[in-house]
Amino acid sequence: MTMLALTILAPLLAGIAALALRRAPEAIALWGIGTGFLAAMTVLAGAVAGDAAQLVLPGLPQMPLRLVASPLTAVISAMVATVAACVVVYAVGHMRSDPERPRFFGILLLFVAAMQALVLAGDWITVLAAWELIGFSSYLLIGFWHGRDGVPGAATRAFLYTRSADLGLYLGIFVLIGQAGTSEISATLAITGTPALVAGLLLLIGAMGKSAQVPLQDWLQRAMAGPTPVSALLHSATLVAAGAILLIRVAPMLPGGALLVVGLVGGVTAVVTGLIALAERDLKRLLAASTSSQYGLMLLAIGAGVPVAALLHLIAHAAIKSMLFLGAGVFQHDRNSTDMEAVAGAGRARPLVLAGFGIAALALAGIPPLAGFFSKDAVLAAALAAPGAAWLAPLALAGTVLTGAYMARALRVLWQGEAQPVSGKGMGWMSAGMAVLTALAAGLGFAFAPLEHLLEAELPPEGTAMILGLAAALSGLVLGWVIAPARLMGPVLPRAQRGFAVAGGMDGLVLRPALAIAAACERFERHLLAAQLGLVRILSLGTASRTDAADNRLYAATLDLGRLNLRLGDRAETTDTDGIDGLIFGLVDRTIAAGRRLRLLQSGLIHRELALTVMGIAVIAAVLLTVPIIS
Amino acid sequence: MARDLSFLFPELLLASTVVLMLVAEMLRAPRLALIFGLIGLGLSTALTLPLLEADTSVFGGTYRVDLLSGWAKLILLPGTALALLMTRAEIAGQDREGSVYALLCLVTLGALMLAGGGDMMLLVLGVVLTGLGSFAMVAWPRDDAATEAAMKYLVFGAVTGSVMIYGLTFWFGGAGSTLFSELGALDGKPLIALAGLVAVLIGLGYKAALVPFQFWAPDAYDGAPVSVAAFLSVITKVAAIIAFAQVLRDLPVATGWPVVVALIAAVTMTFGYLAALVQSNVVRLLAYSSVAQAGYFMMGIVALGTSPLALPSVIVFGAAYVAMNLGAFAVIMIAGRDLDDFRGFGRARPVIGVAMVVFLLSLTGIPPLFGFVGKVLLFGAATEAGYLWLAVIGILNSVLALAVYLRIVVPMYQAGDGDAGRTEVAPPLLVVLGATALVTVLMGLFAGVFPG
Structure with missing residues (x-):
């Protein structure tokens, strides 16, 4: 043993x-x-x-x-x-x-x-x-x-x-x-x-x-x-x-x-x-x-x-x-x-x-x-x-x-x-x-x-x-x-x-079909995504443009705020040069960054992915409905 | 009442531990919180052992103390302890450190609710409890990526969670009870069964990151601290899988759920590995890999009720998955998030490099490692249940899996630029690596200790 x-x-x-x-x-x-x-x-x-x-x-x-x-x-x-x-x-x-x-x-x-x-x-x-x-x-x-x-x-x-x-x-x-x-x-x-x-x-x-x-x-x-x-x-x-x-x-x-x-x-x-x-x-x-x-x-x-x-x-x-x-x-x-x-x-x-x-x-x-x-x-x-x-x-x-x-x-x-x-x-x-x-x-x-x-x-x-x-x-x-x-x-x-090499040999039987399937999958995915995008765009065009406009306004407002700060800063420069200056510019930078962050959150990606999820749910429900009929 | 409570000692202990940890955090003593957490998790694990043979339910059948929930505790509690150590290594000394520890344990409490739930209310409670803590932990770094990831995670969670609760009301209406054990009454009411089933698939599918509910996972894992990503990828996922088992084993097969779950399993594992093939960020790569692994888990769920291998396969693969995935994430914490960080890593740090190879090969399912044992059982369960085509897809996908994981292994042994892994490795990480590597290597040979 x-x-x-x-x-x-x-x-x-x-x-x-x-x-x-x-x-x-x-x-x-x-x-x-x-x-x-x-x-x-x-x-x-x-x-x-x-x-x-x-x-x-x-x-x-x-x-x-x-x-x-x-x-x-x-x-x-x-x-x-x-x-x-x-x-x-x-x-x-x-x-x-x-x-x-x-x-x-x-x-x-x-x-x-x-x-x-x-x-x-x-x-x-x-x-x-x-x-x-x-x-x-x-x-x-x-x-x-x-x-x-x-x-x-x-x-x-x-x-x-x-x-x-x-x-x-x-x-x-x-x-x-x-x-x-x-x-x-x-x-x-x-x-x-x-x-x-x-x-x-x-x-x-x-x-x-x-x-x-x-x-x-x-x-x-x-x-x-x-x-x-x-x-x-x-x-x-x-x-x-x-x-x-x-x-x-x-x-x-x-x-x-x-x-x-x-x-x-x-x-x-x-x-x-x-x-x-x-x-x-x-x-x-x-x-x-x-x-x-x-x-x-x-x-x-x-x-x-x-x-x-x-x-x-x-x-x-x-x-x-x-x-x-x-x-x-x-x-x-x-x-x-x-x-x-x-x-x-x-x-x-x-x-x-x-x-x-x-x-x-x-x-x-x-x-x-x-x-x-x-x-x-x-x-x-x-x-x-x-x-x-x-x-x-x-x-x-x-x-x-x-x-x-x-x-x-x-x-x-x-x-x-x-x-x-x-x-x-x-x-x-x-x-x-x-x-x-x-x-x-x-x-x-x-x-x-x-x-x-x-x-x-x-x-x-x-x-x-x-x-x-x-x-x-x-x-x-x-x-x-x-x-x-x-x-x-x-x-x-x-x-x-x-x-x-019968009919391209095993390469023809295994390798090439596998690669072809992979390529087809990729094409399909691209089409699916494009179709999804189109669908989502049509469905949500109204809301999307409205949110976009609101978003732009918000962005502009933050910029305005920044400009206002800047102007305040200009005026303040006459009284105080160094310390306040840096503080204000920092404030401007930060507001602009905040605006960018807001835009990032509204990138629309979540909508698109949720739409995909809903589509998946529909497929699942459809399969569930057909299974009892088939079997 | 007293009898019922005596079966809940592990959960009660964990709940009190969380309270103590919060007190420690209020005292600004994160290390104390960590120690409380580790002791609490250890004691809970020990308290689970005598309950392992139990097969009963408490509080009017709403909470199950059975083989499945017992083994779930034995897997999830030590897994959380390892995740705590990883978190310590990553965020030691930073602000709000102790609250992350408390949240980890709180989410685990929710995971136990999911794993033991015998009732729709408890299912919802588990989903919400795991969700709330997870959102906060993902947002913890407070930078752009983390905020966006947490937002996305939250929006997805809110949508899927509300749909799930809505759908569950149909089951309640149809069966006249919120207990899973009464779901047999839905036989002959196909539409009502369907509404609830879709709801459960959505709610738990989101937790387990199954296709098509996986979109949040790569972003959330990438935005969160690596240790939190590791925790989310194992604890909440395994809990959701076990919750699937608890719900679906009472649902009449005539509703056609095994076919749908089999389809989801096939699509999930294929999609996960295909997407992982093109990632250059290792955290995202592992995120997609854990999506694929969830698909493998579902092979065991498909076989529920038709194959005696179904429950053992889920338990064994669950234990294997927790060990190997935590280990792989721990190595990422040392090497870095980018695939280029791994160049030459295996030469610079031979021991940790070998450990990483072990984890990845086990994830692929190369024998005699633990992951292989789990996968063989899953394939066997699916075949026995009559889903041979699913087993074939699973085996074909493990070829794809090898390609995915070799993308990490190969650069590890190429000539590197020399600075890979020069930093000191924190002792808690070494403990995690040692424990997970030992389990991954040894349990493959001694998987006989698991229930059969």
């Missing part, structure tokens, strides 16, 4: 300390992430031993907050802790010359704490809270270099995209809580029938936003404006995994109809974003598109009814993709860019990094005996055995071919070209982080058998899937290496490069 709390509290406290103390952020971060890692491993060991830890806090009335370390959540939590530890170690080297390090490590650790809370959550309120927090810290981290061109826009876009999809999560959770009468996740999964279908589809929308599924994929590629460790942790292994994790956890509740939708969304995403990755001209954006594509494969496996296959691929992908991003970060360091032309040949100068990158790339493509081979097999086998196999299997195979193709392309770019001299500063930390991730990407597959045993899951037979998958992966690799994307994709290329 203490360990369970420590999994979240250690990074949380370290994050706060880094932000508050603003010194030695690296040491604080390493302590926090290390302690969190040890705690997560202890929790996992406990779960393996059959001792599931649980923590209940008071929380809302009758809805306590729960943290639960079931085998499933403990495994994911250990995965998050491991990748986070590797990325933080790498970041110590990568960010060493950035003056804003405390802010970076502070927010990164806060993110890790929120992510662990999301993974370990045992009730929906905690899920909501953690979901919001990871979104918010992601916004802060993407916008870390907020002074640079385009960065604030990218952060805002990511936040708005995922926020609009969050609407689905909120509504889905309200439906679940309303139906089950409790916020405990395990209890709500017993729901069946239409509510389960509706809730499942609503949750899918939330998951699509976070896991960057078509048509909400665009924000992820733009999020690459953030620092590399952020891309490696948030936008490959954790934040974007939240959607897939959510669906894996609710999978037992989803009825067949919802499963098919999940599978199709995933399959379409796997192919579409795979094509985008193949057409991409920037290394980090290629990896981002590939992330969407791989999460598409995971959703496909969930849709096929085998969430454990999705979990295996999630774990393998976390290690692989983090390594790929970290490697790309090194090349970016060397060439000051991630443009494909700029990084051409960058791998030659760093053979070790390229070797790690290559192992991870081959693992992602699904070459045995690397981790991705086993997990992708499981996904393919699930697709082949699913009720909707006719739809899902071709999409899964196409996704696999594309994976091989774009990874081969990335490798080829890094290999072919001129080597340039590089500096070795900070490489110690960076190498340490990458070495562990490469080892995991290579060897994690051998841990999958005990994992399946732990989760008491049975995977479909893999015979055909293994042969098909291997053939697809190899053909993809060969195609990607030998044939340039322009020839491979033909007429699809320019559209893929624009990110398949």
Whole structure:
């Protein structure tokens, strides 16, 4: 129980300390992430031993907050802790010359704490809270270099995209809580029938936003404006995994109809974003598109009814993709860019990094005996055995071919070209982080058998899937290496490069309508005010002109009074020059000021606003009168 | 009689405290008035605790001592004590200082009348009592802005108040009683029910600054001392919301009031945040933000009678709102009224800067802060009552809310001109900041102590 709390509290406290103390952020971060890692491993060991830890806090009335370390959540939590530890170690080297390090490590650790809370959550309120927090810290981290061109826009876009999809999560959770009468996740999964279908589809929308599924994929590629460790942790292994994790956890509740939708969304995403990755001209954006594509494969496996296959691929992908991003970060360091032309040949100068990158790339493509081979097999086998196999299997195979193709392309770019001299500063930390991730990407597959045993899951037979998958992966690799994307994709290329912007893409669906509504609101308000003014003027013209006249008279009278005083003063000047003079002028000034104040009170603003209020009352009364008639 | 009075100890104590404070002010001892006020408020709060479980009404059903009024006292009395400390920090040593303290407590007494009223007469009494003291406090600085603001506040109050009293006579005529508990008799008399309902919406909507009765709020808050604005934005508003709950829970749903209240809620929160987006004066920005928050409150009112979450959501969000809004105003007292005053503030004063970020994020509804808990309950209540569209508008508006509050947060961490927040912070303000920040941060995790 203490360990369970420590999994979240250690990074949380370290994050706060880094932000508050603003010194030695690296040491604080390493302590926090290390302690969190040890705690997560202890929790996992406990779960393996059959001792599931649980923590209940008071929380809302009758809805306590729960943290639960079931085998499933403990495994994911250990995965998050491991990748986070590797990325933080790498970041110590990568960010060493950035003056804003405390802010970076502070927010990164806060993110890790929120992510662990999301993974370990045992009730929906905690899920909501953690979901919001990871979104918010992601916004802060993407916008870390907020002074640079385009960065604030990218952060805002990511936040708005995922926020609009969050609407689905909120509504889905309200439906679940309303139906089950409790916020405990395990209890709500017993729901069946239409509510389960509706809730499942609503949750899918939330998951699509976070896991960057078509048509909400665009924000992820733009999020690459953030620092590399952020891309490696948030936008490959954790934040974007939240959607897939959510669906894996609710999978037992989803009825067949919802499963098919999940599978199709995933399959379409796997192919579409795979094509985008193949057409991409920037290394980090290629990896981002590939992330969407791989999460598409995971959703496909969930849709096929085998969430454990999705979990295996999630774990393998976390290690692989983090390594790929970290490697790309090194090349970016060397060439000051991630443009494909700029990084051409960058791998030659760093053979070790390229070797790690290559192992991870081959693992992602699904070459045995690397981790991705086993997990992708499981996904393919699930697709082949699913009720909707006719739809899902071709999409899964196409996704696999594309994976091989774009990874081969990335490798080829890094290999072919001129080597340039590089500096070795900070490489110690960076190498340490990458070495562990490469080892995991290579060897994690051998841990999958005990994992399946732990989760008491049975995977479909893999015979055909293994042969098909291997053939697809190899053909993809060969195609990607030998044939340039322009020839491979033909007429699809320019559209893929624009990110398949259907009808202006999500910008057209979300951003522009929102702006248009805002503009229309403003226009409407202006018209309303103008109409109001006209109405009030007509209604109160008589009274207004009369008050105006009275007001003017009063003003003139005060001025006259002032002049009178002045004249008195003139006369008095002859007898007394200094003292009385000042007194009188002061009096004049004060009377004029009083007149001004009177005018201010009669500015007419109150009338206008009261008229608006009366109009509002009329609307309220009208609605009240019509409601009983309608209902 | 004696039994009835025993349920009114907190109110009686507060009333006697106000008298003592006025005596102290006559003796020209404002500090004594402050001490009287703080002790009186503290004792009243303590006296409320044993009455929390009570569910009864006194004096022939005109005054309710129930869950709602009990929790209202637990929220409003400590809130007033914090507002007293803020006022002390702002106007210490100035003329007529003690009278402001007495007025604050008097307005709070009116707020308790609103929160516990079970009768139309008491509703009117509460509206008038809160109104008179508030006008005087807004006019306290005696400069142009304050005079104009108080004038506007008074004119609005006079118009809406008289319309409310006029409309309530219809209810009295229709139901044959001034008690809210007899309002069920209006079933089947739609026009009479409507007249009174419109009247109540106007009278209390003005107090709670709901659209379209919100026009006075930005001017009044801006003209008044910041601490008085803080007080008005929390105490009278929460009292009016709870009065809404007391009145409307007895009114037959067939009159269609939930639909109208839902519409007002939707328009209020949207208008409030849209208007707040264009403000450059932070007090006005928070004024419009508190208009929007009133809209969120009304989501809980809509669900009265149809969702068991309705009352808890109003109580929890009420407590959260009092803490975070008072805290935000306290920071404005340190930083300044203009948005430019906040440039670099977070760097110059890191601790207070973090506190401000906490208040603003809580106002947005970012977890795990107190405001988030309240909003989740409100959304849940509205959904359960069948107003899913209202919950959707509420969630969409919290995106807008983030944009509004980030307008303060972002300049706080930009490079400043260096003189931001150089002045010494008065100790009472530090107490207020500490208390509100603690409540905002911790109560989010322990909201289970509230009634469910």
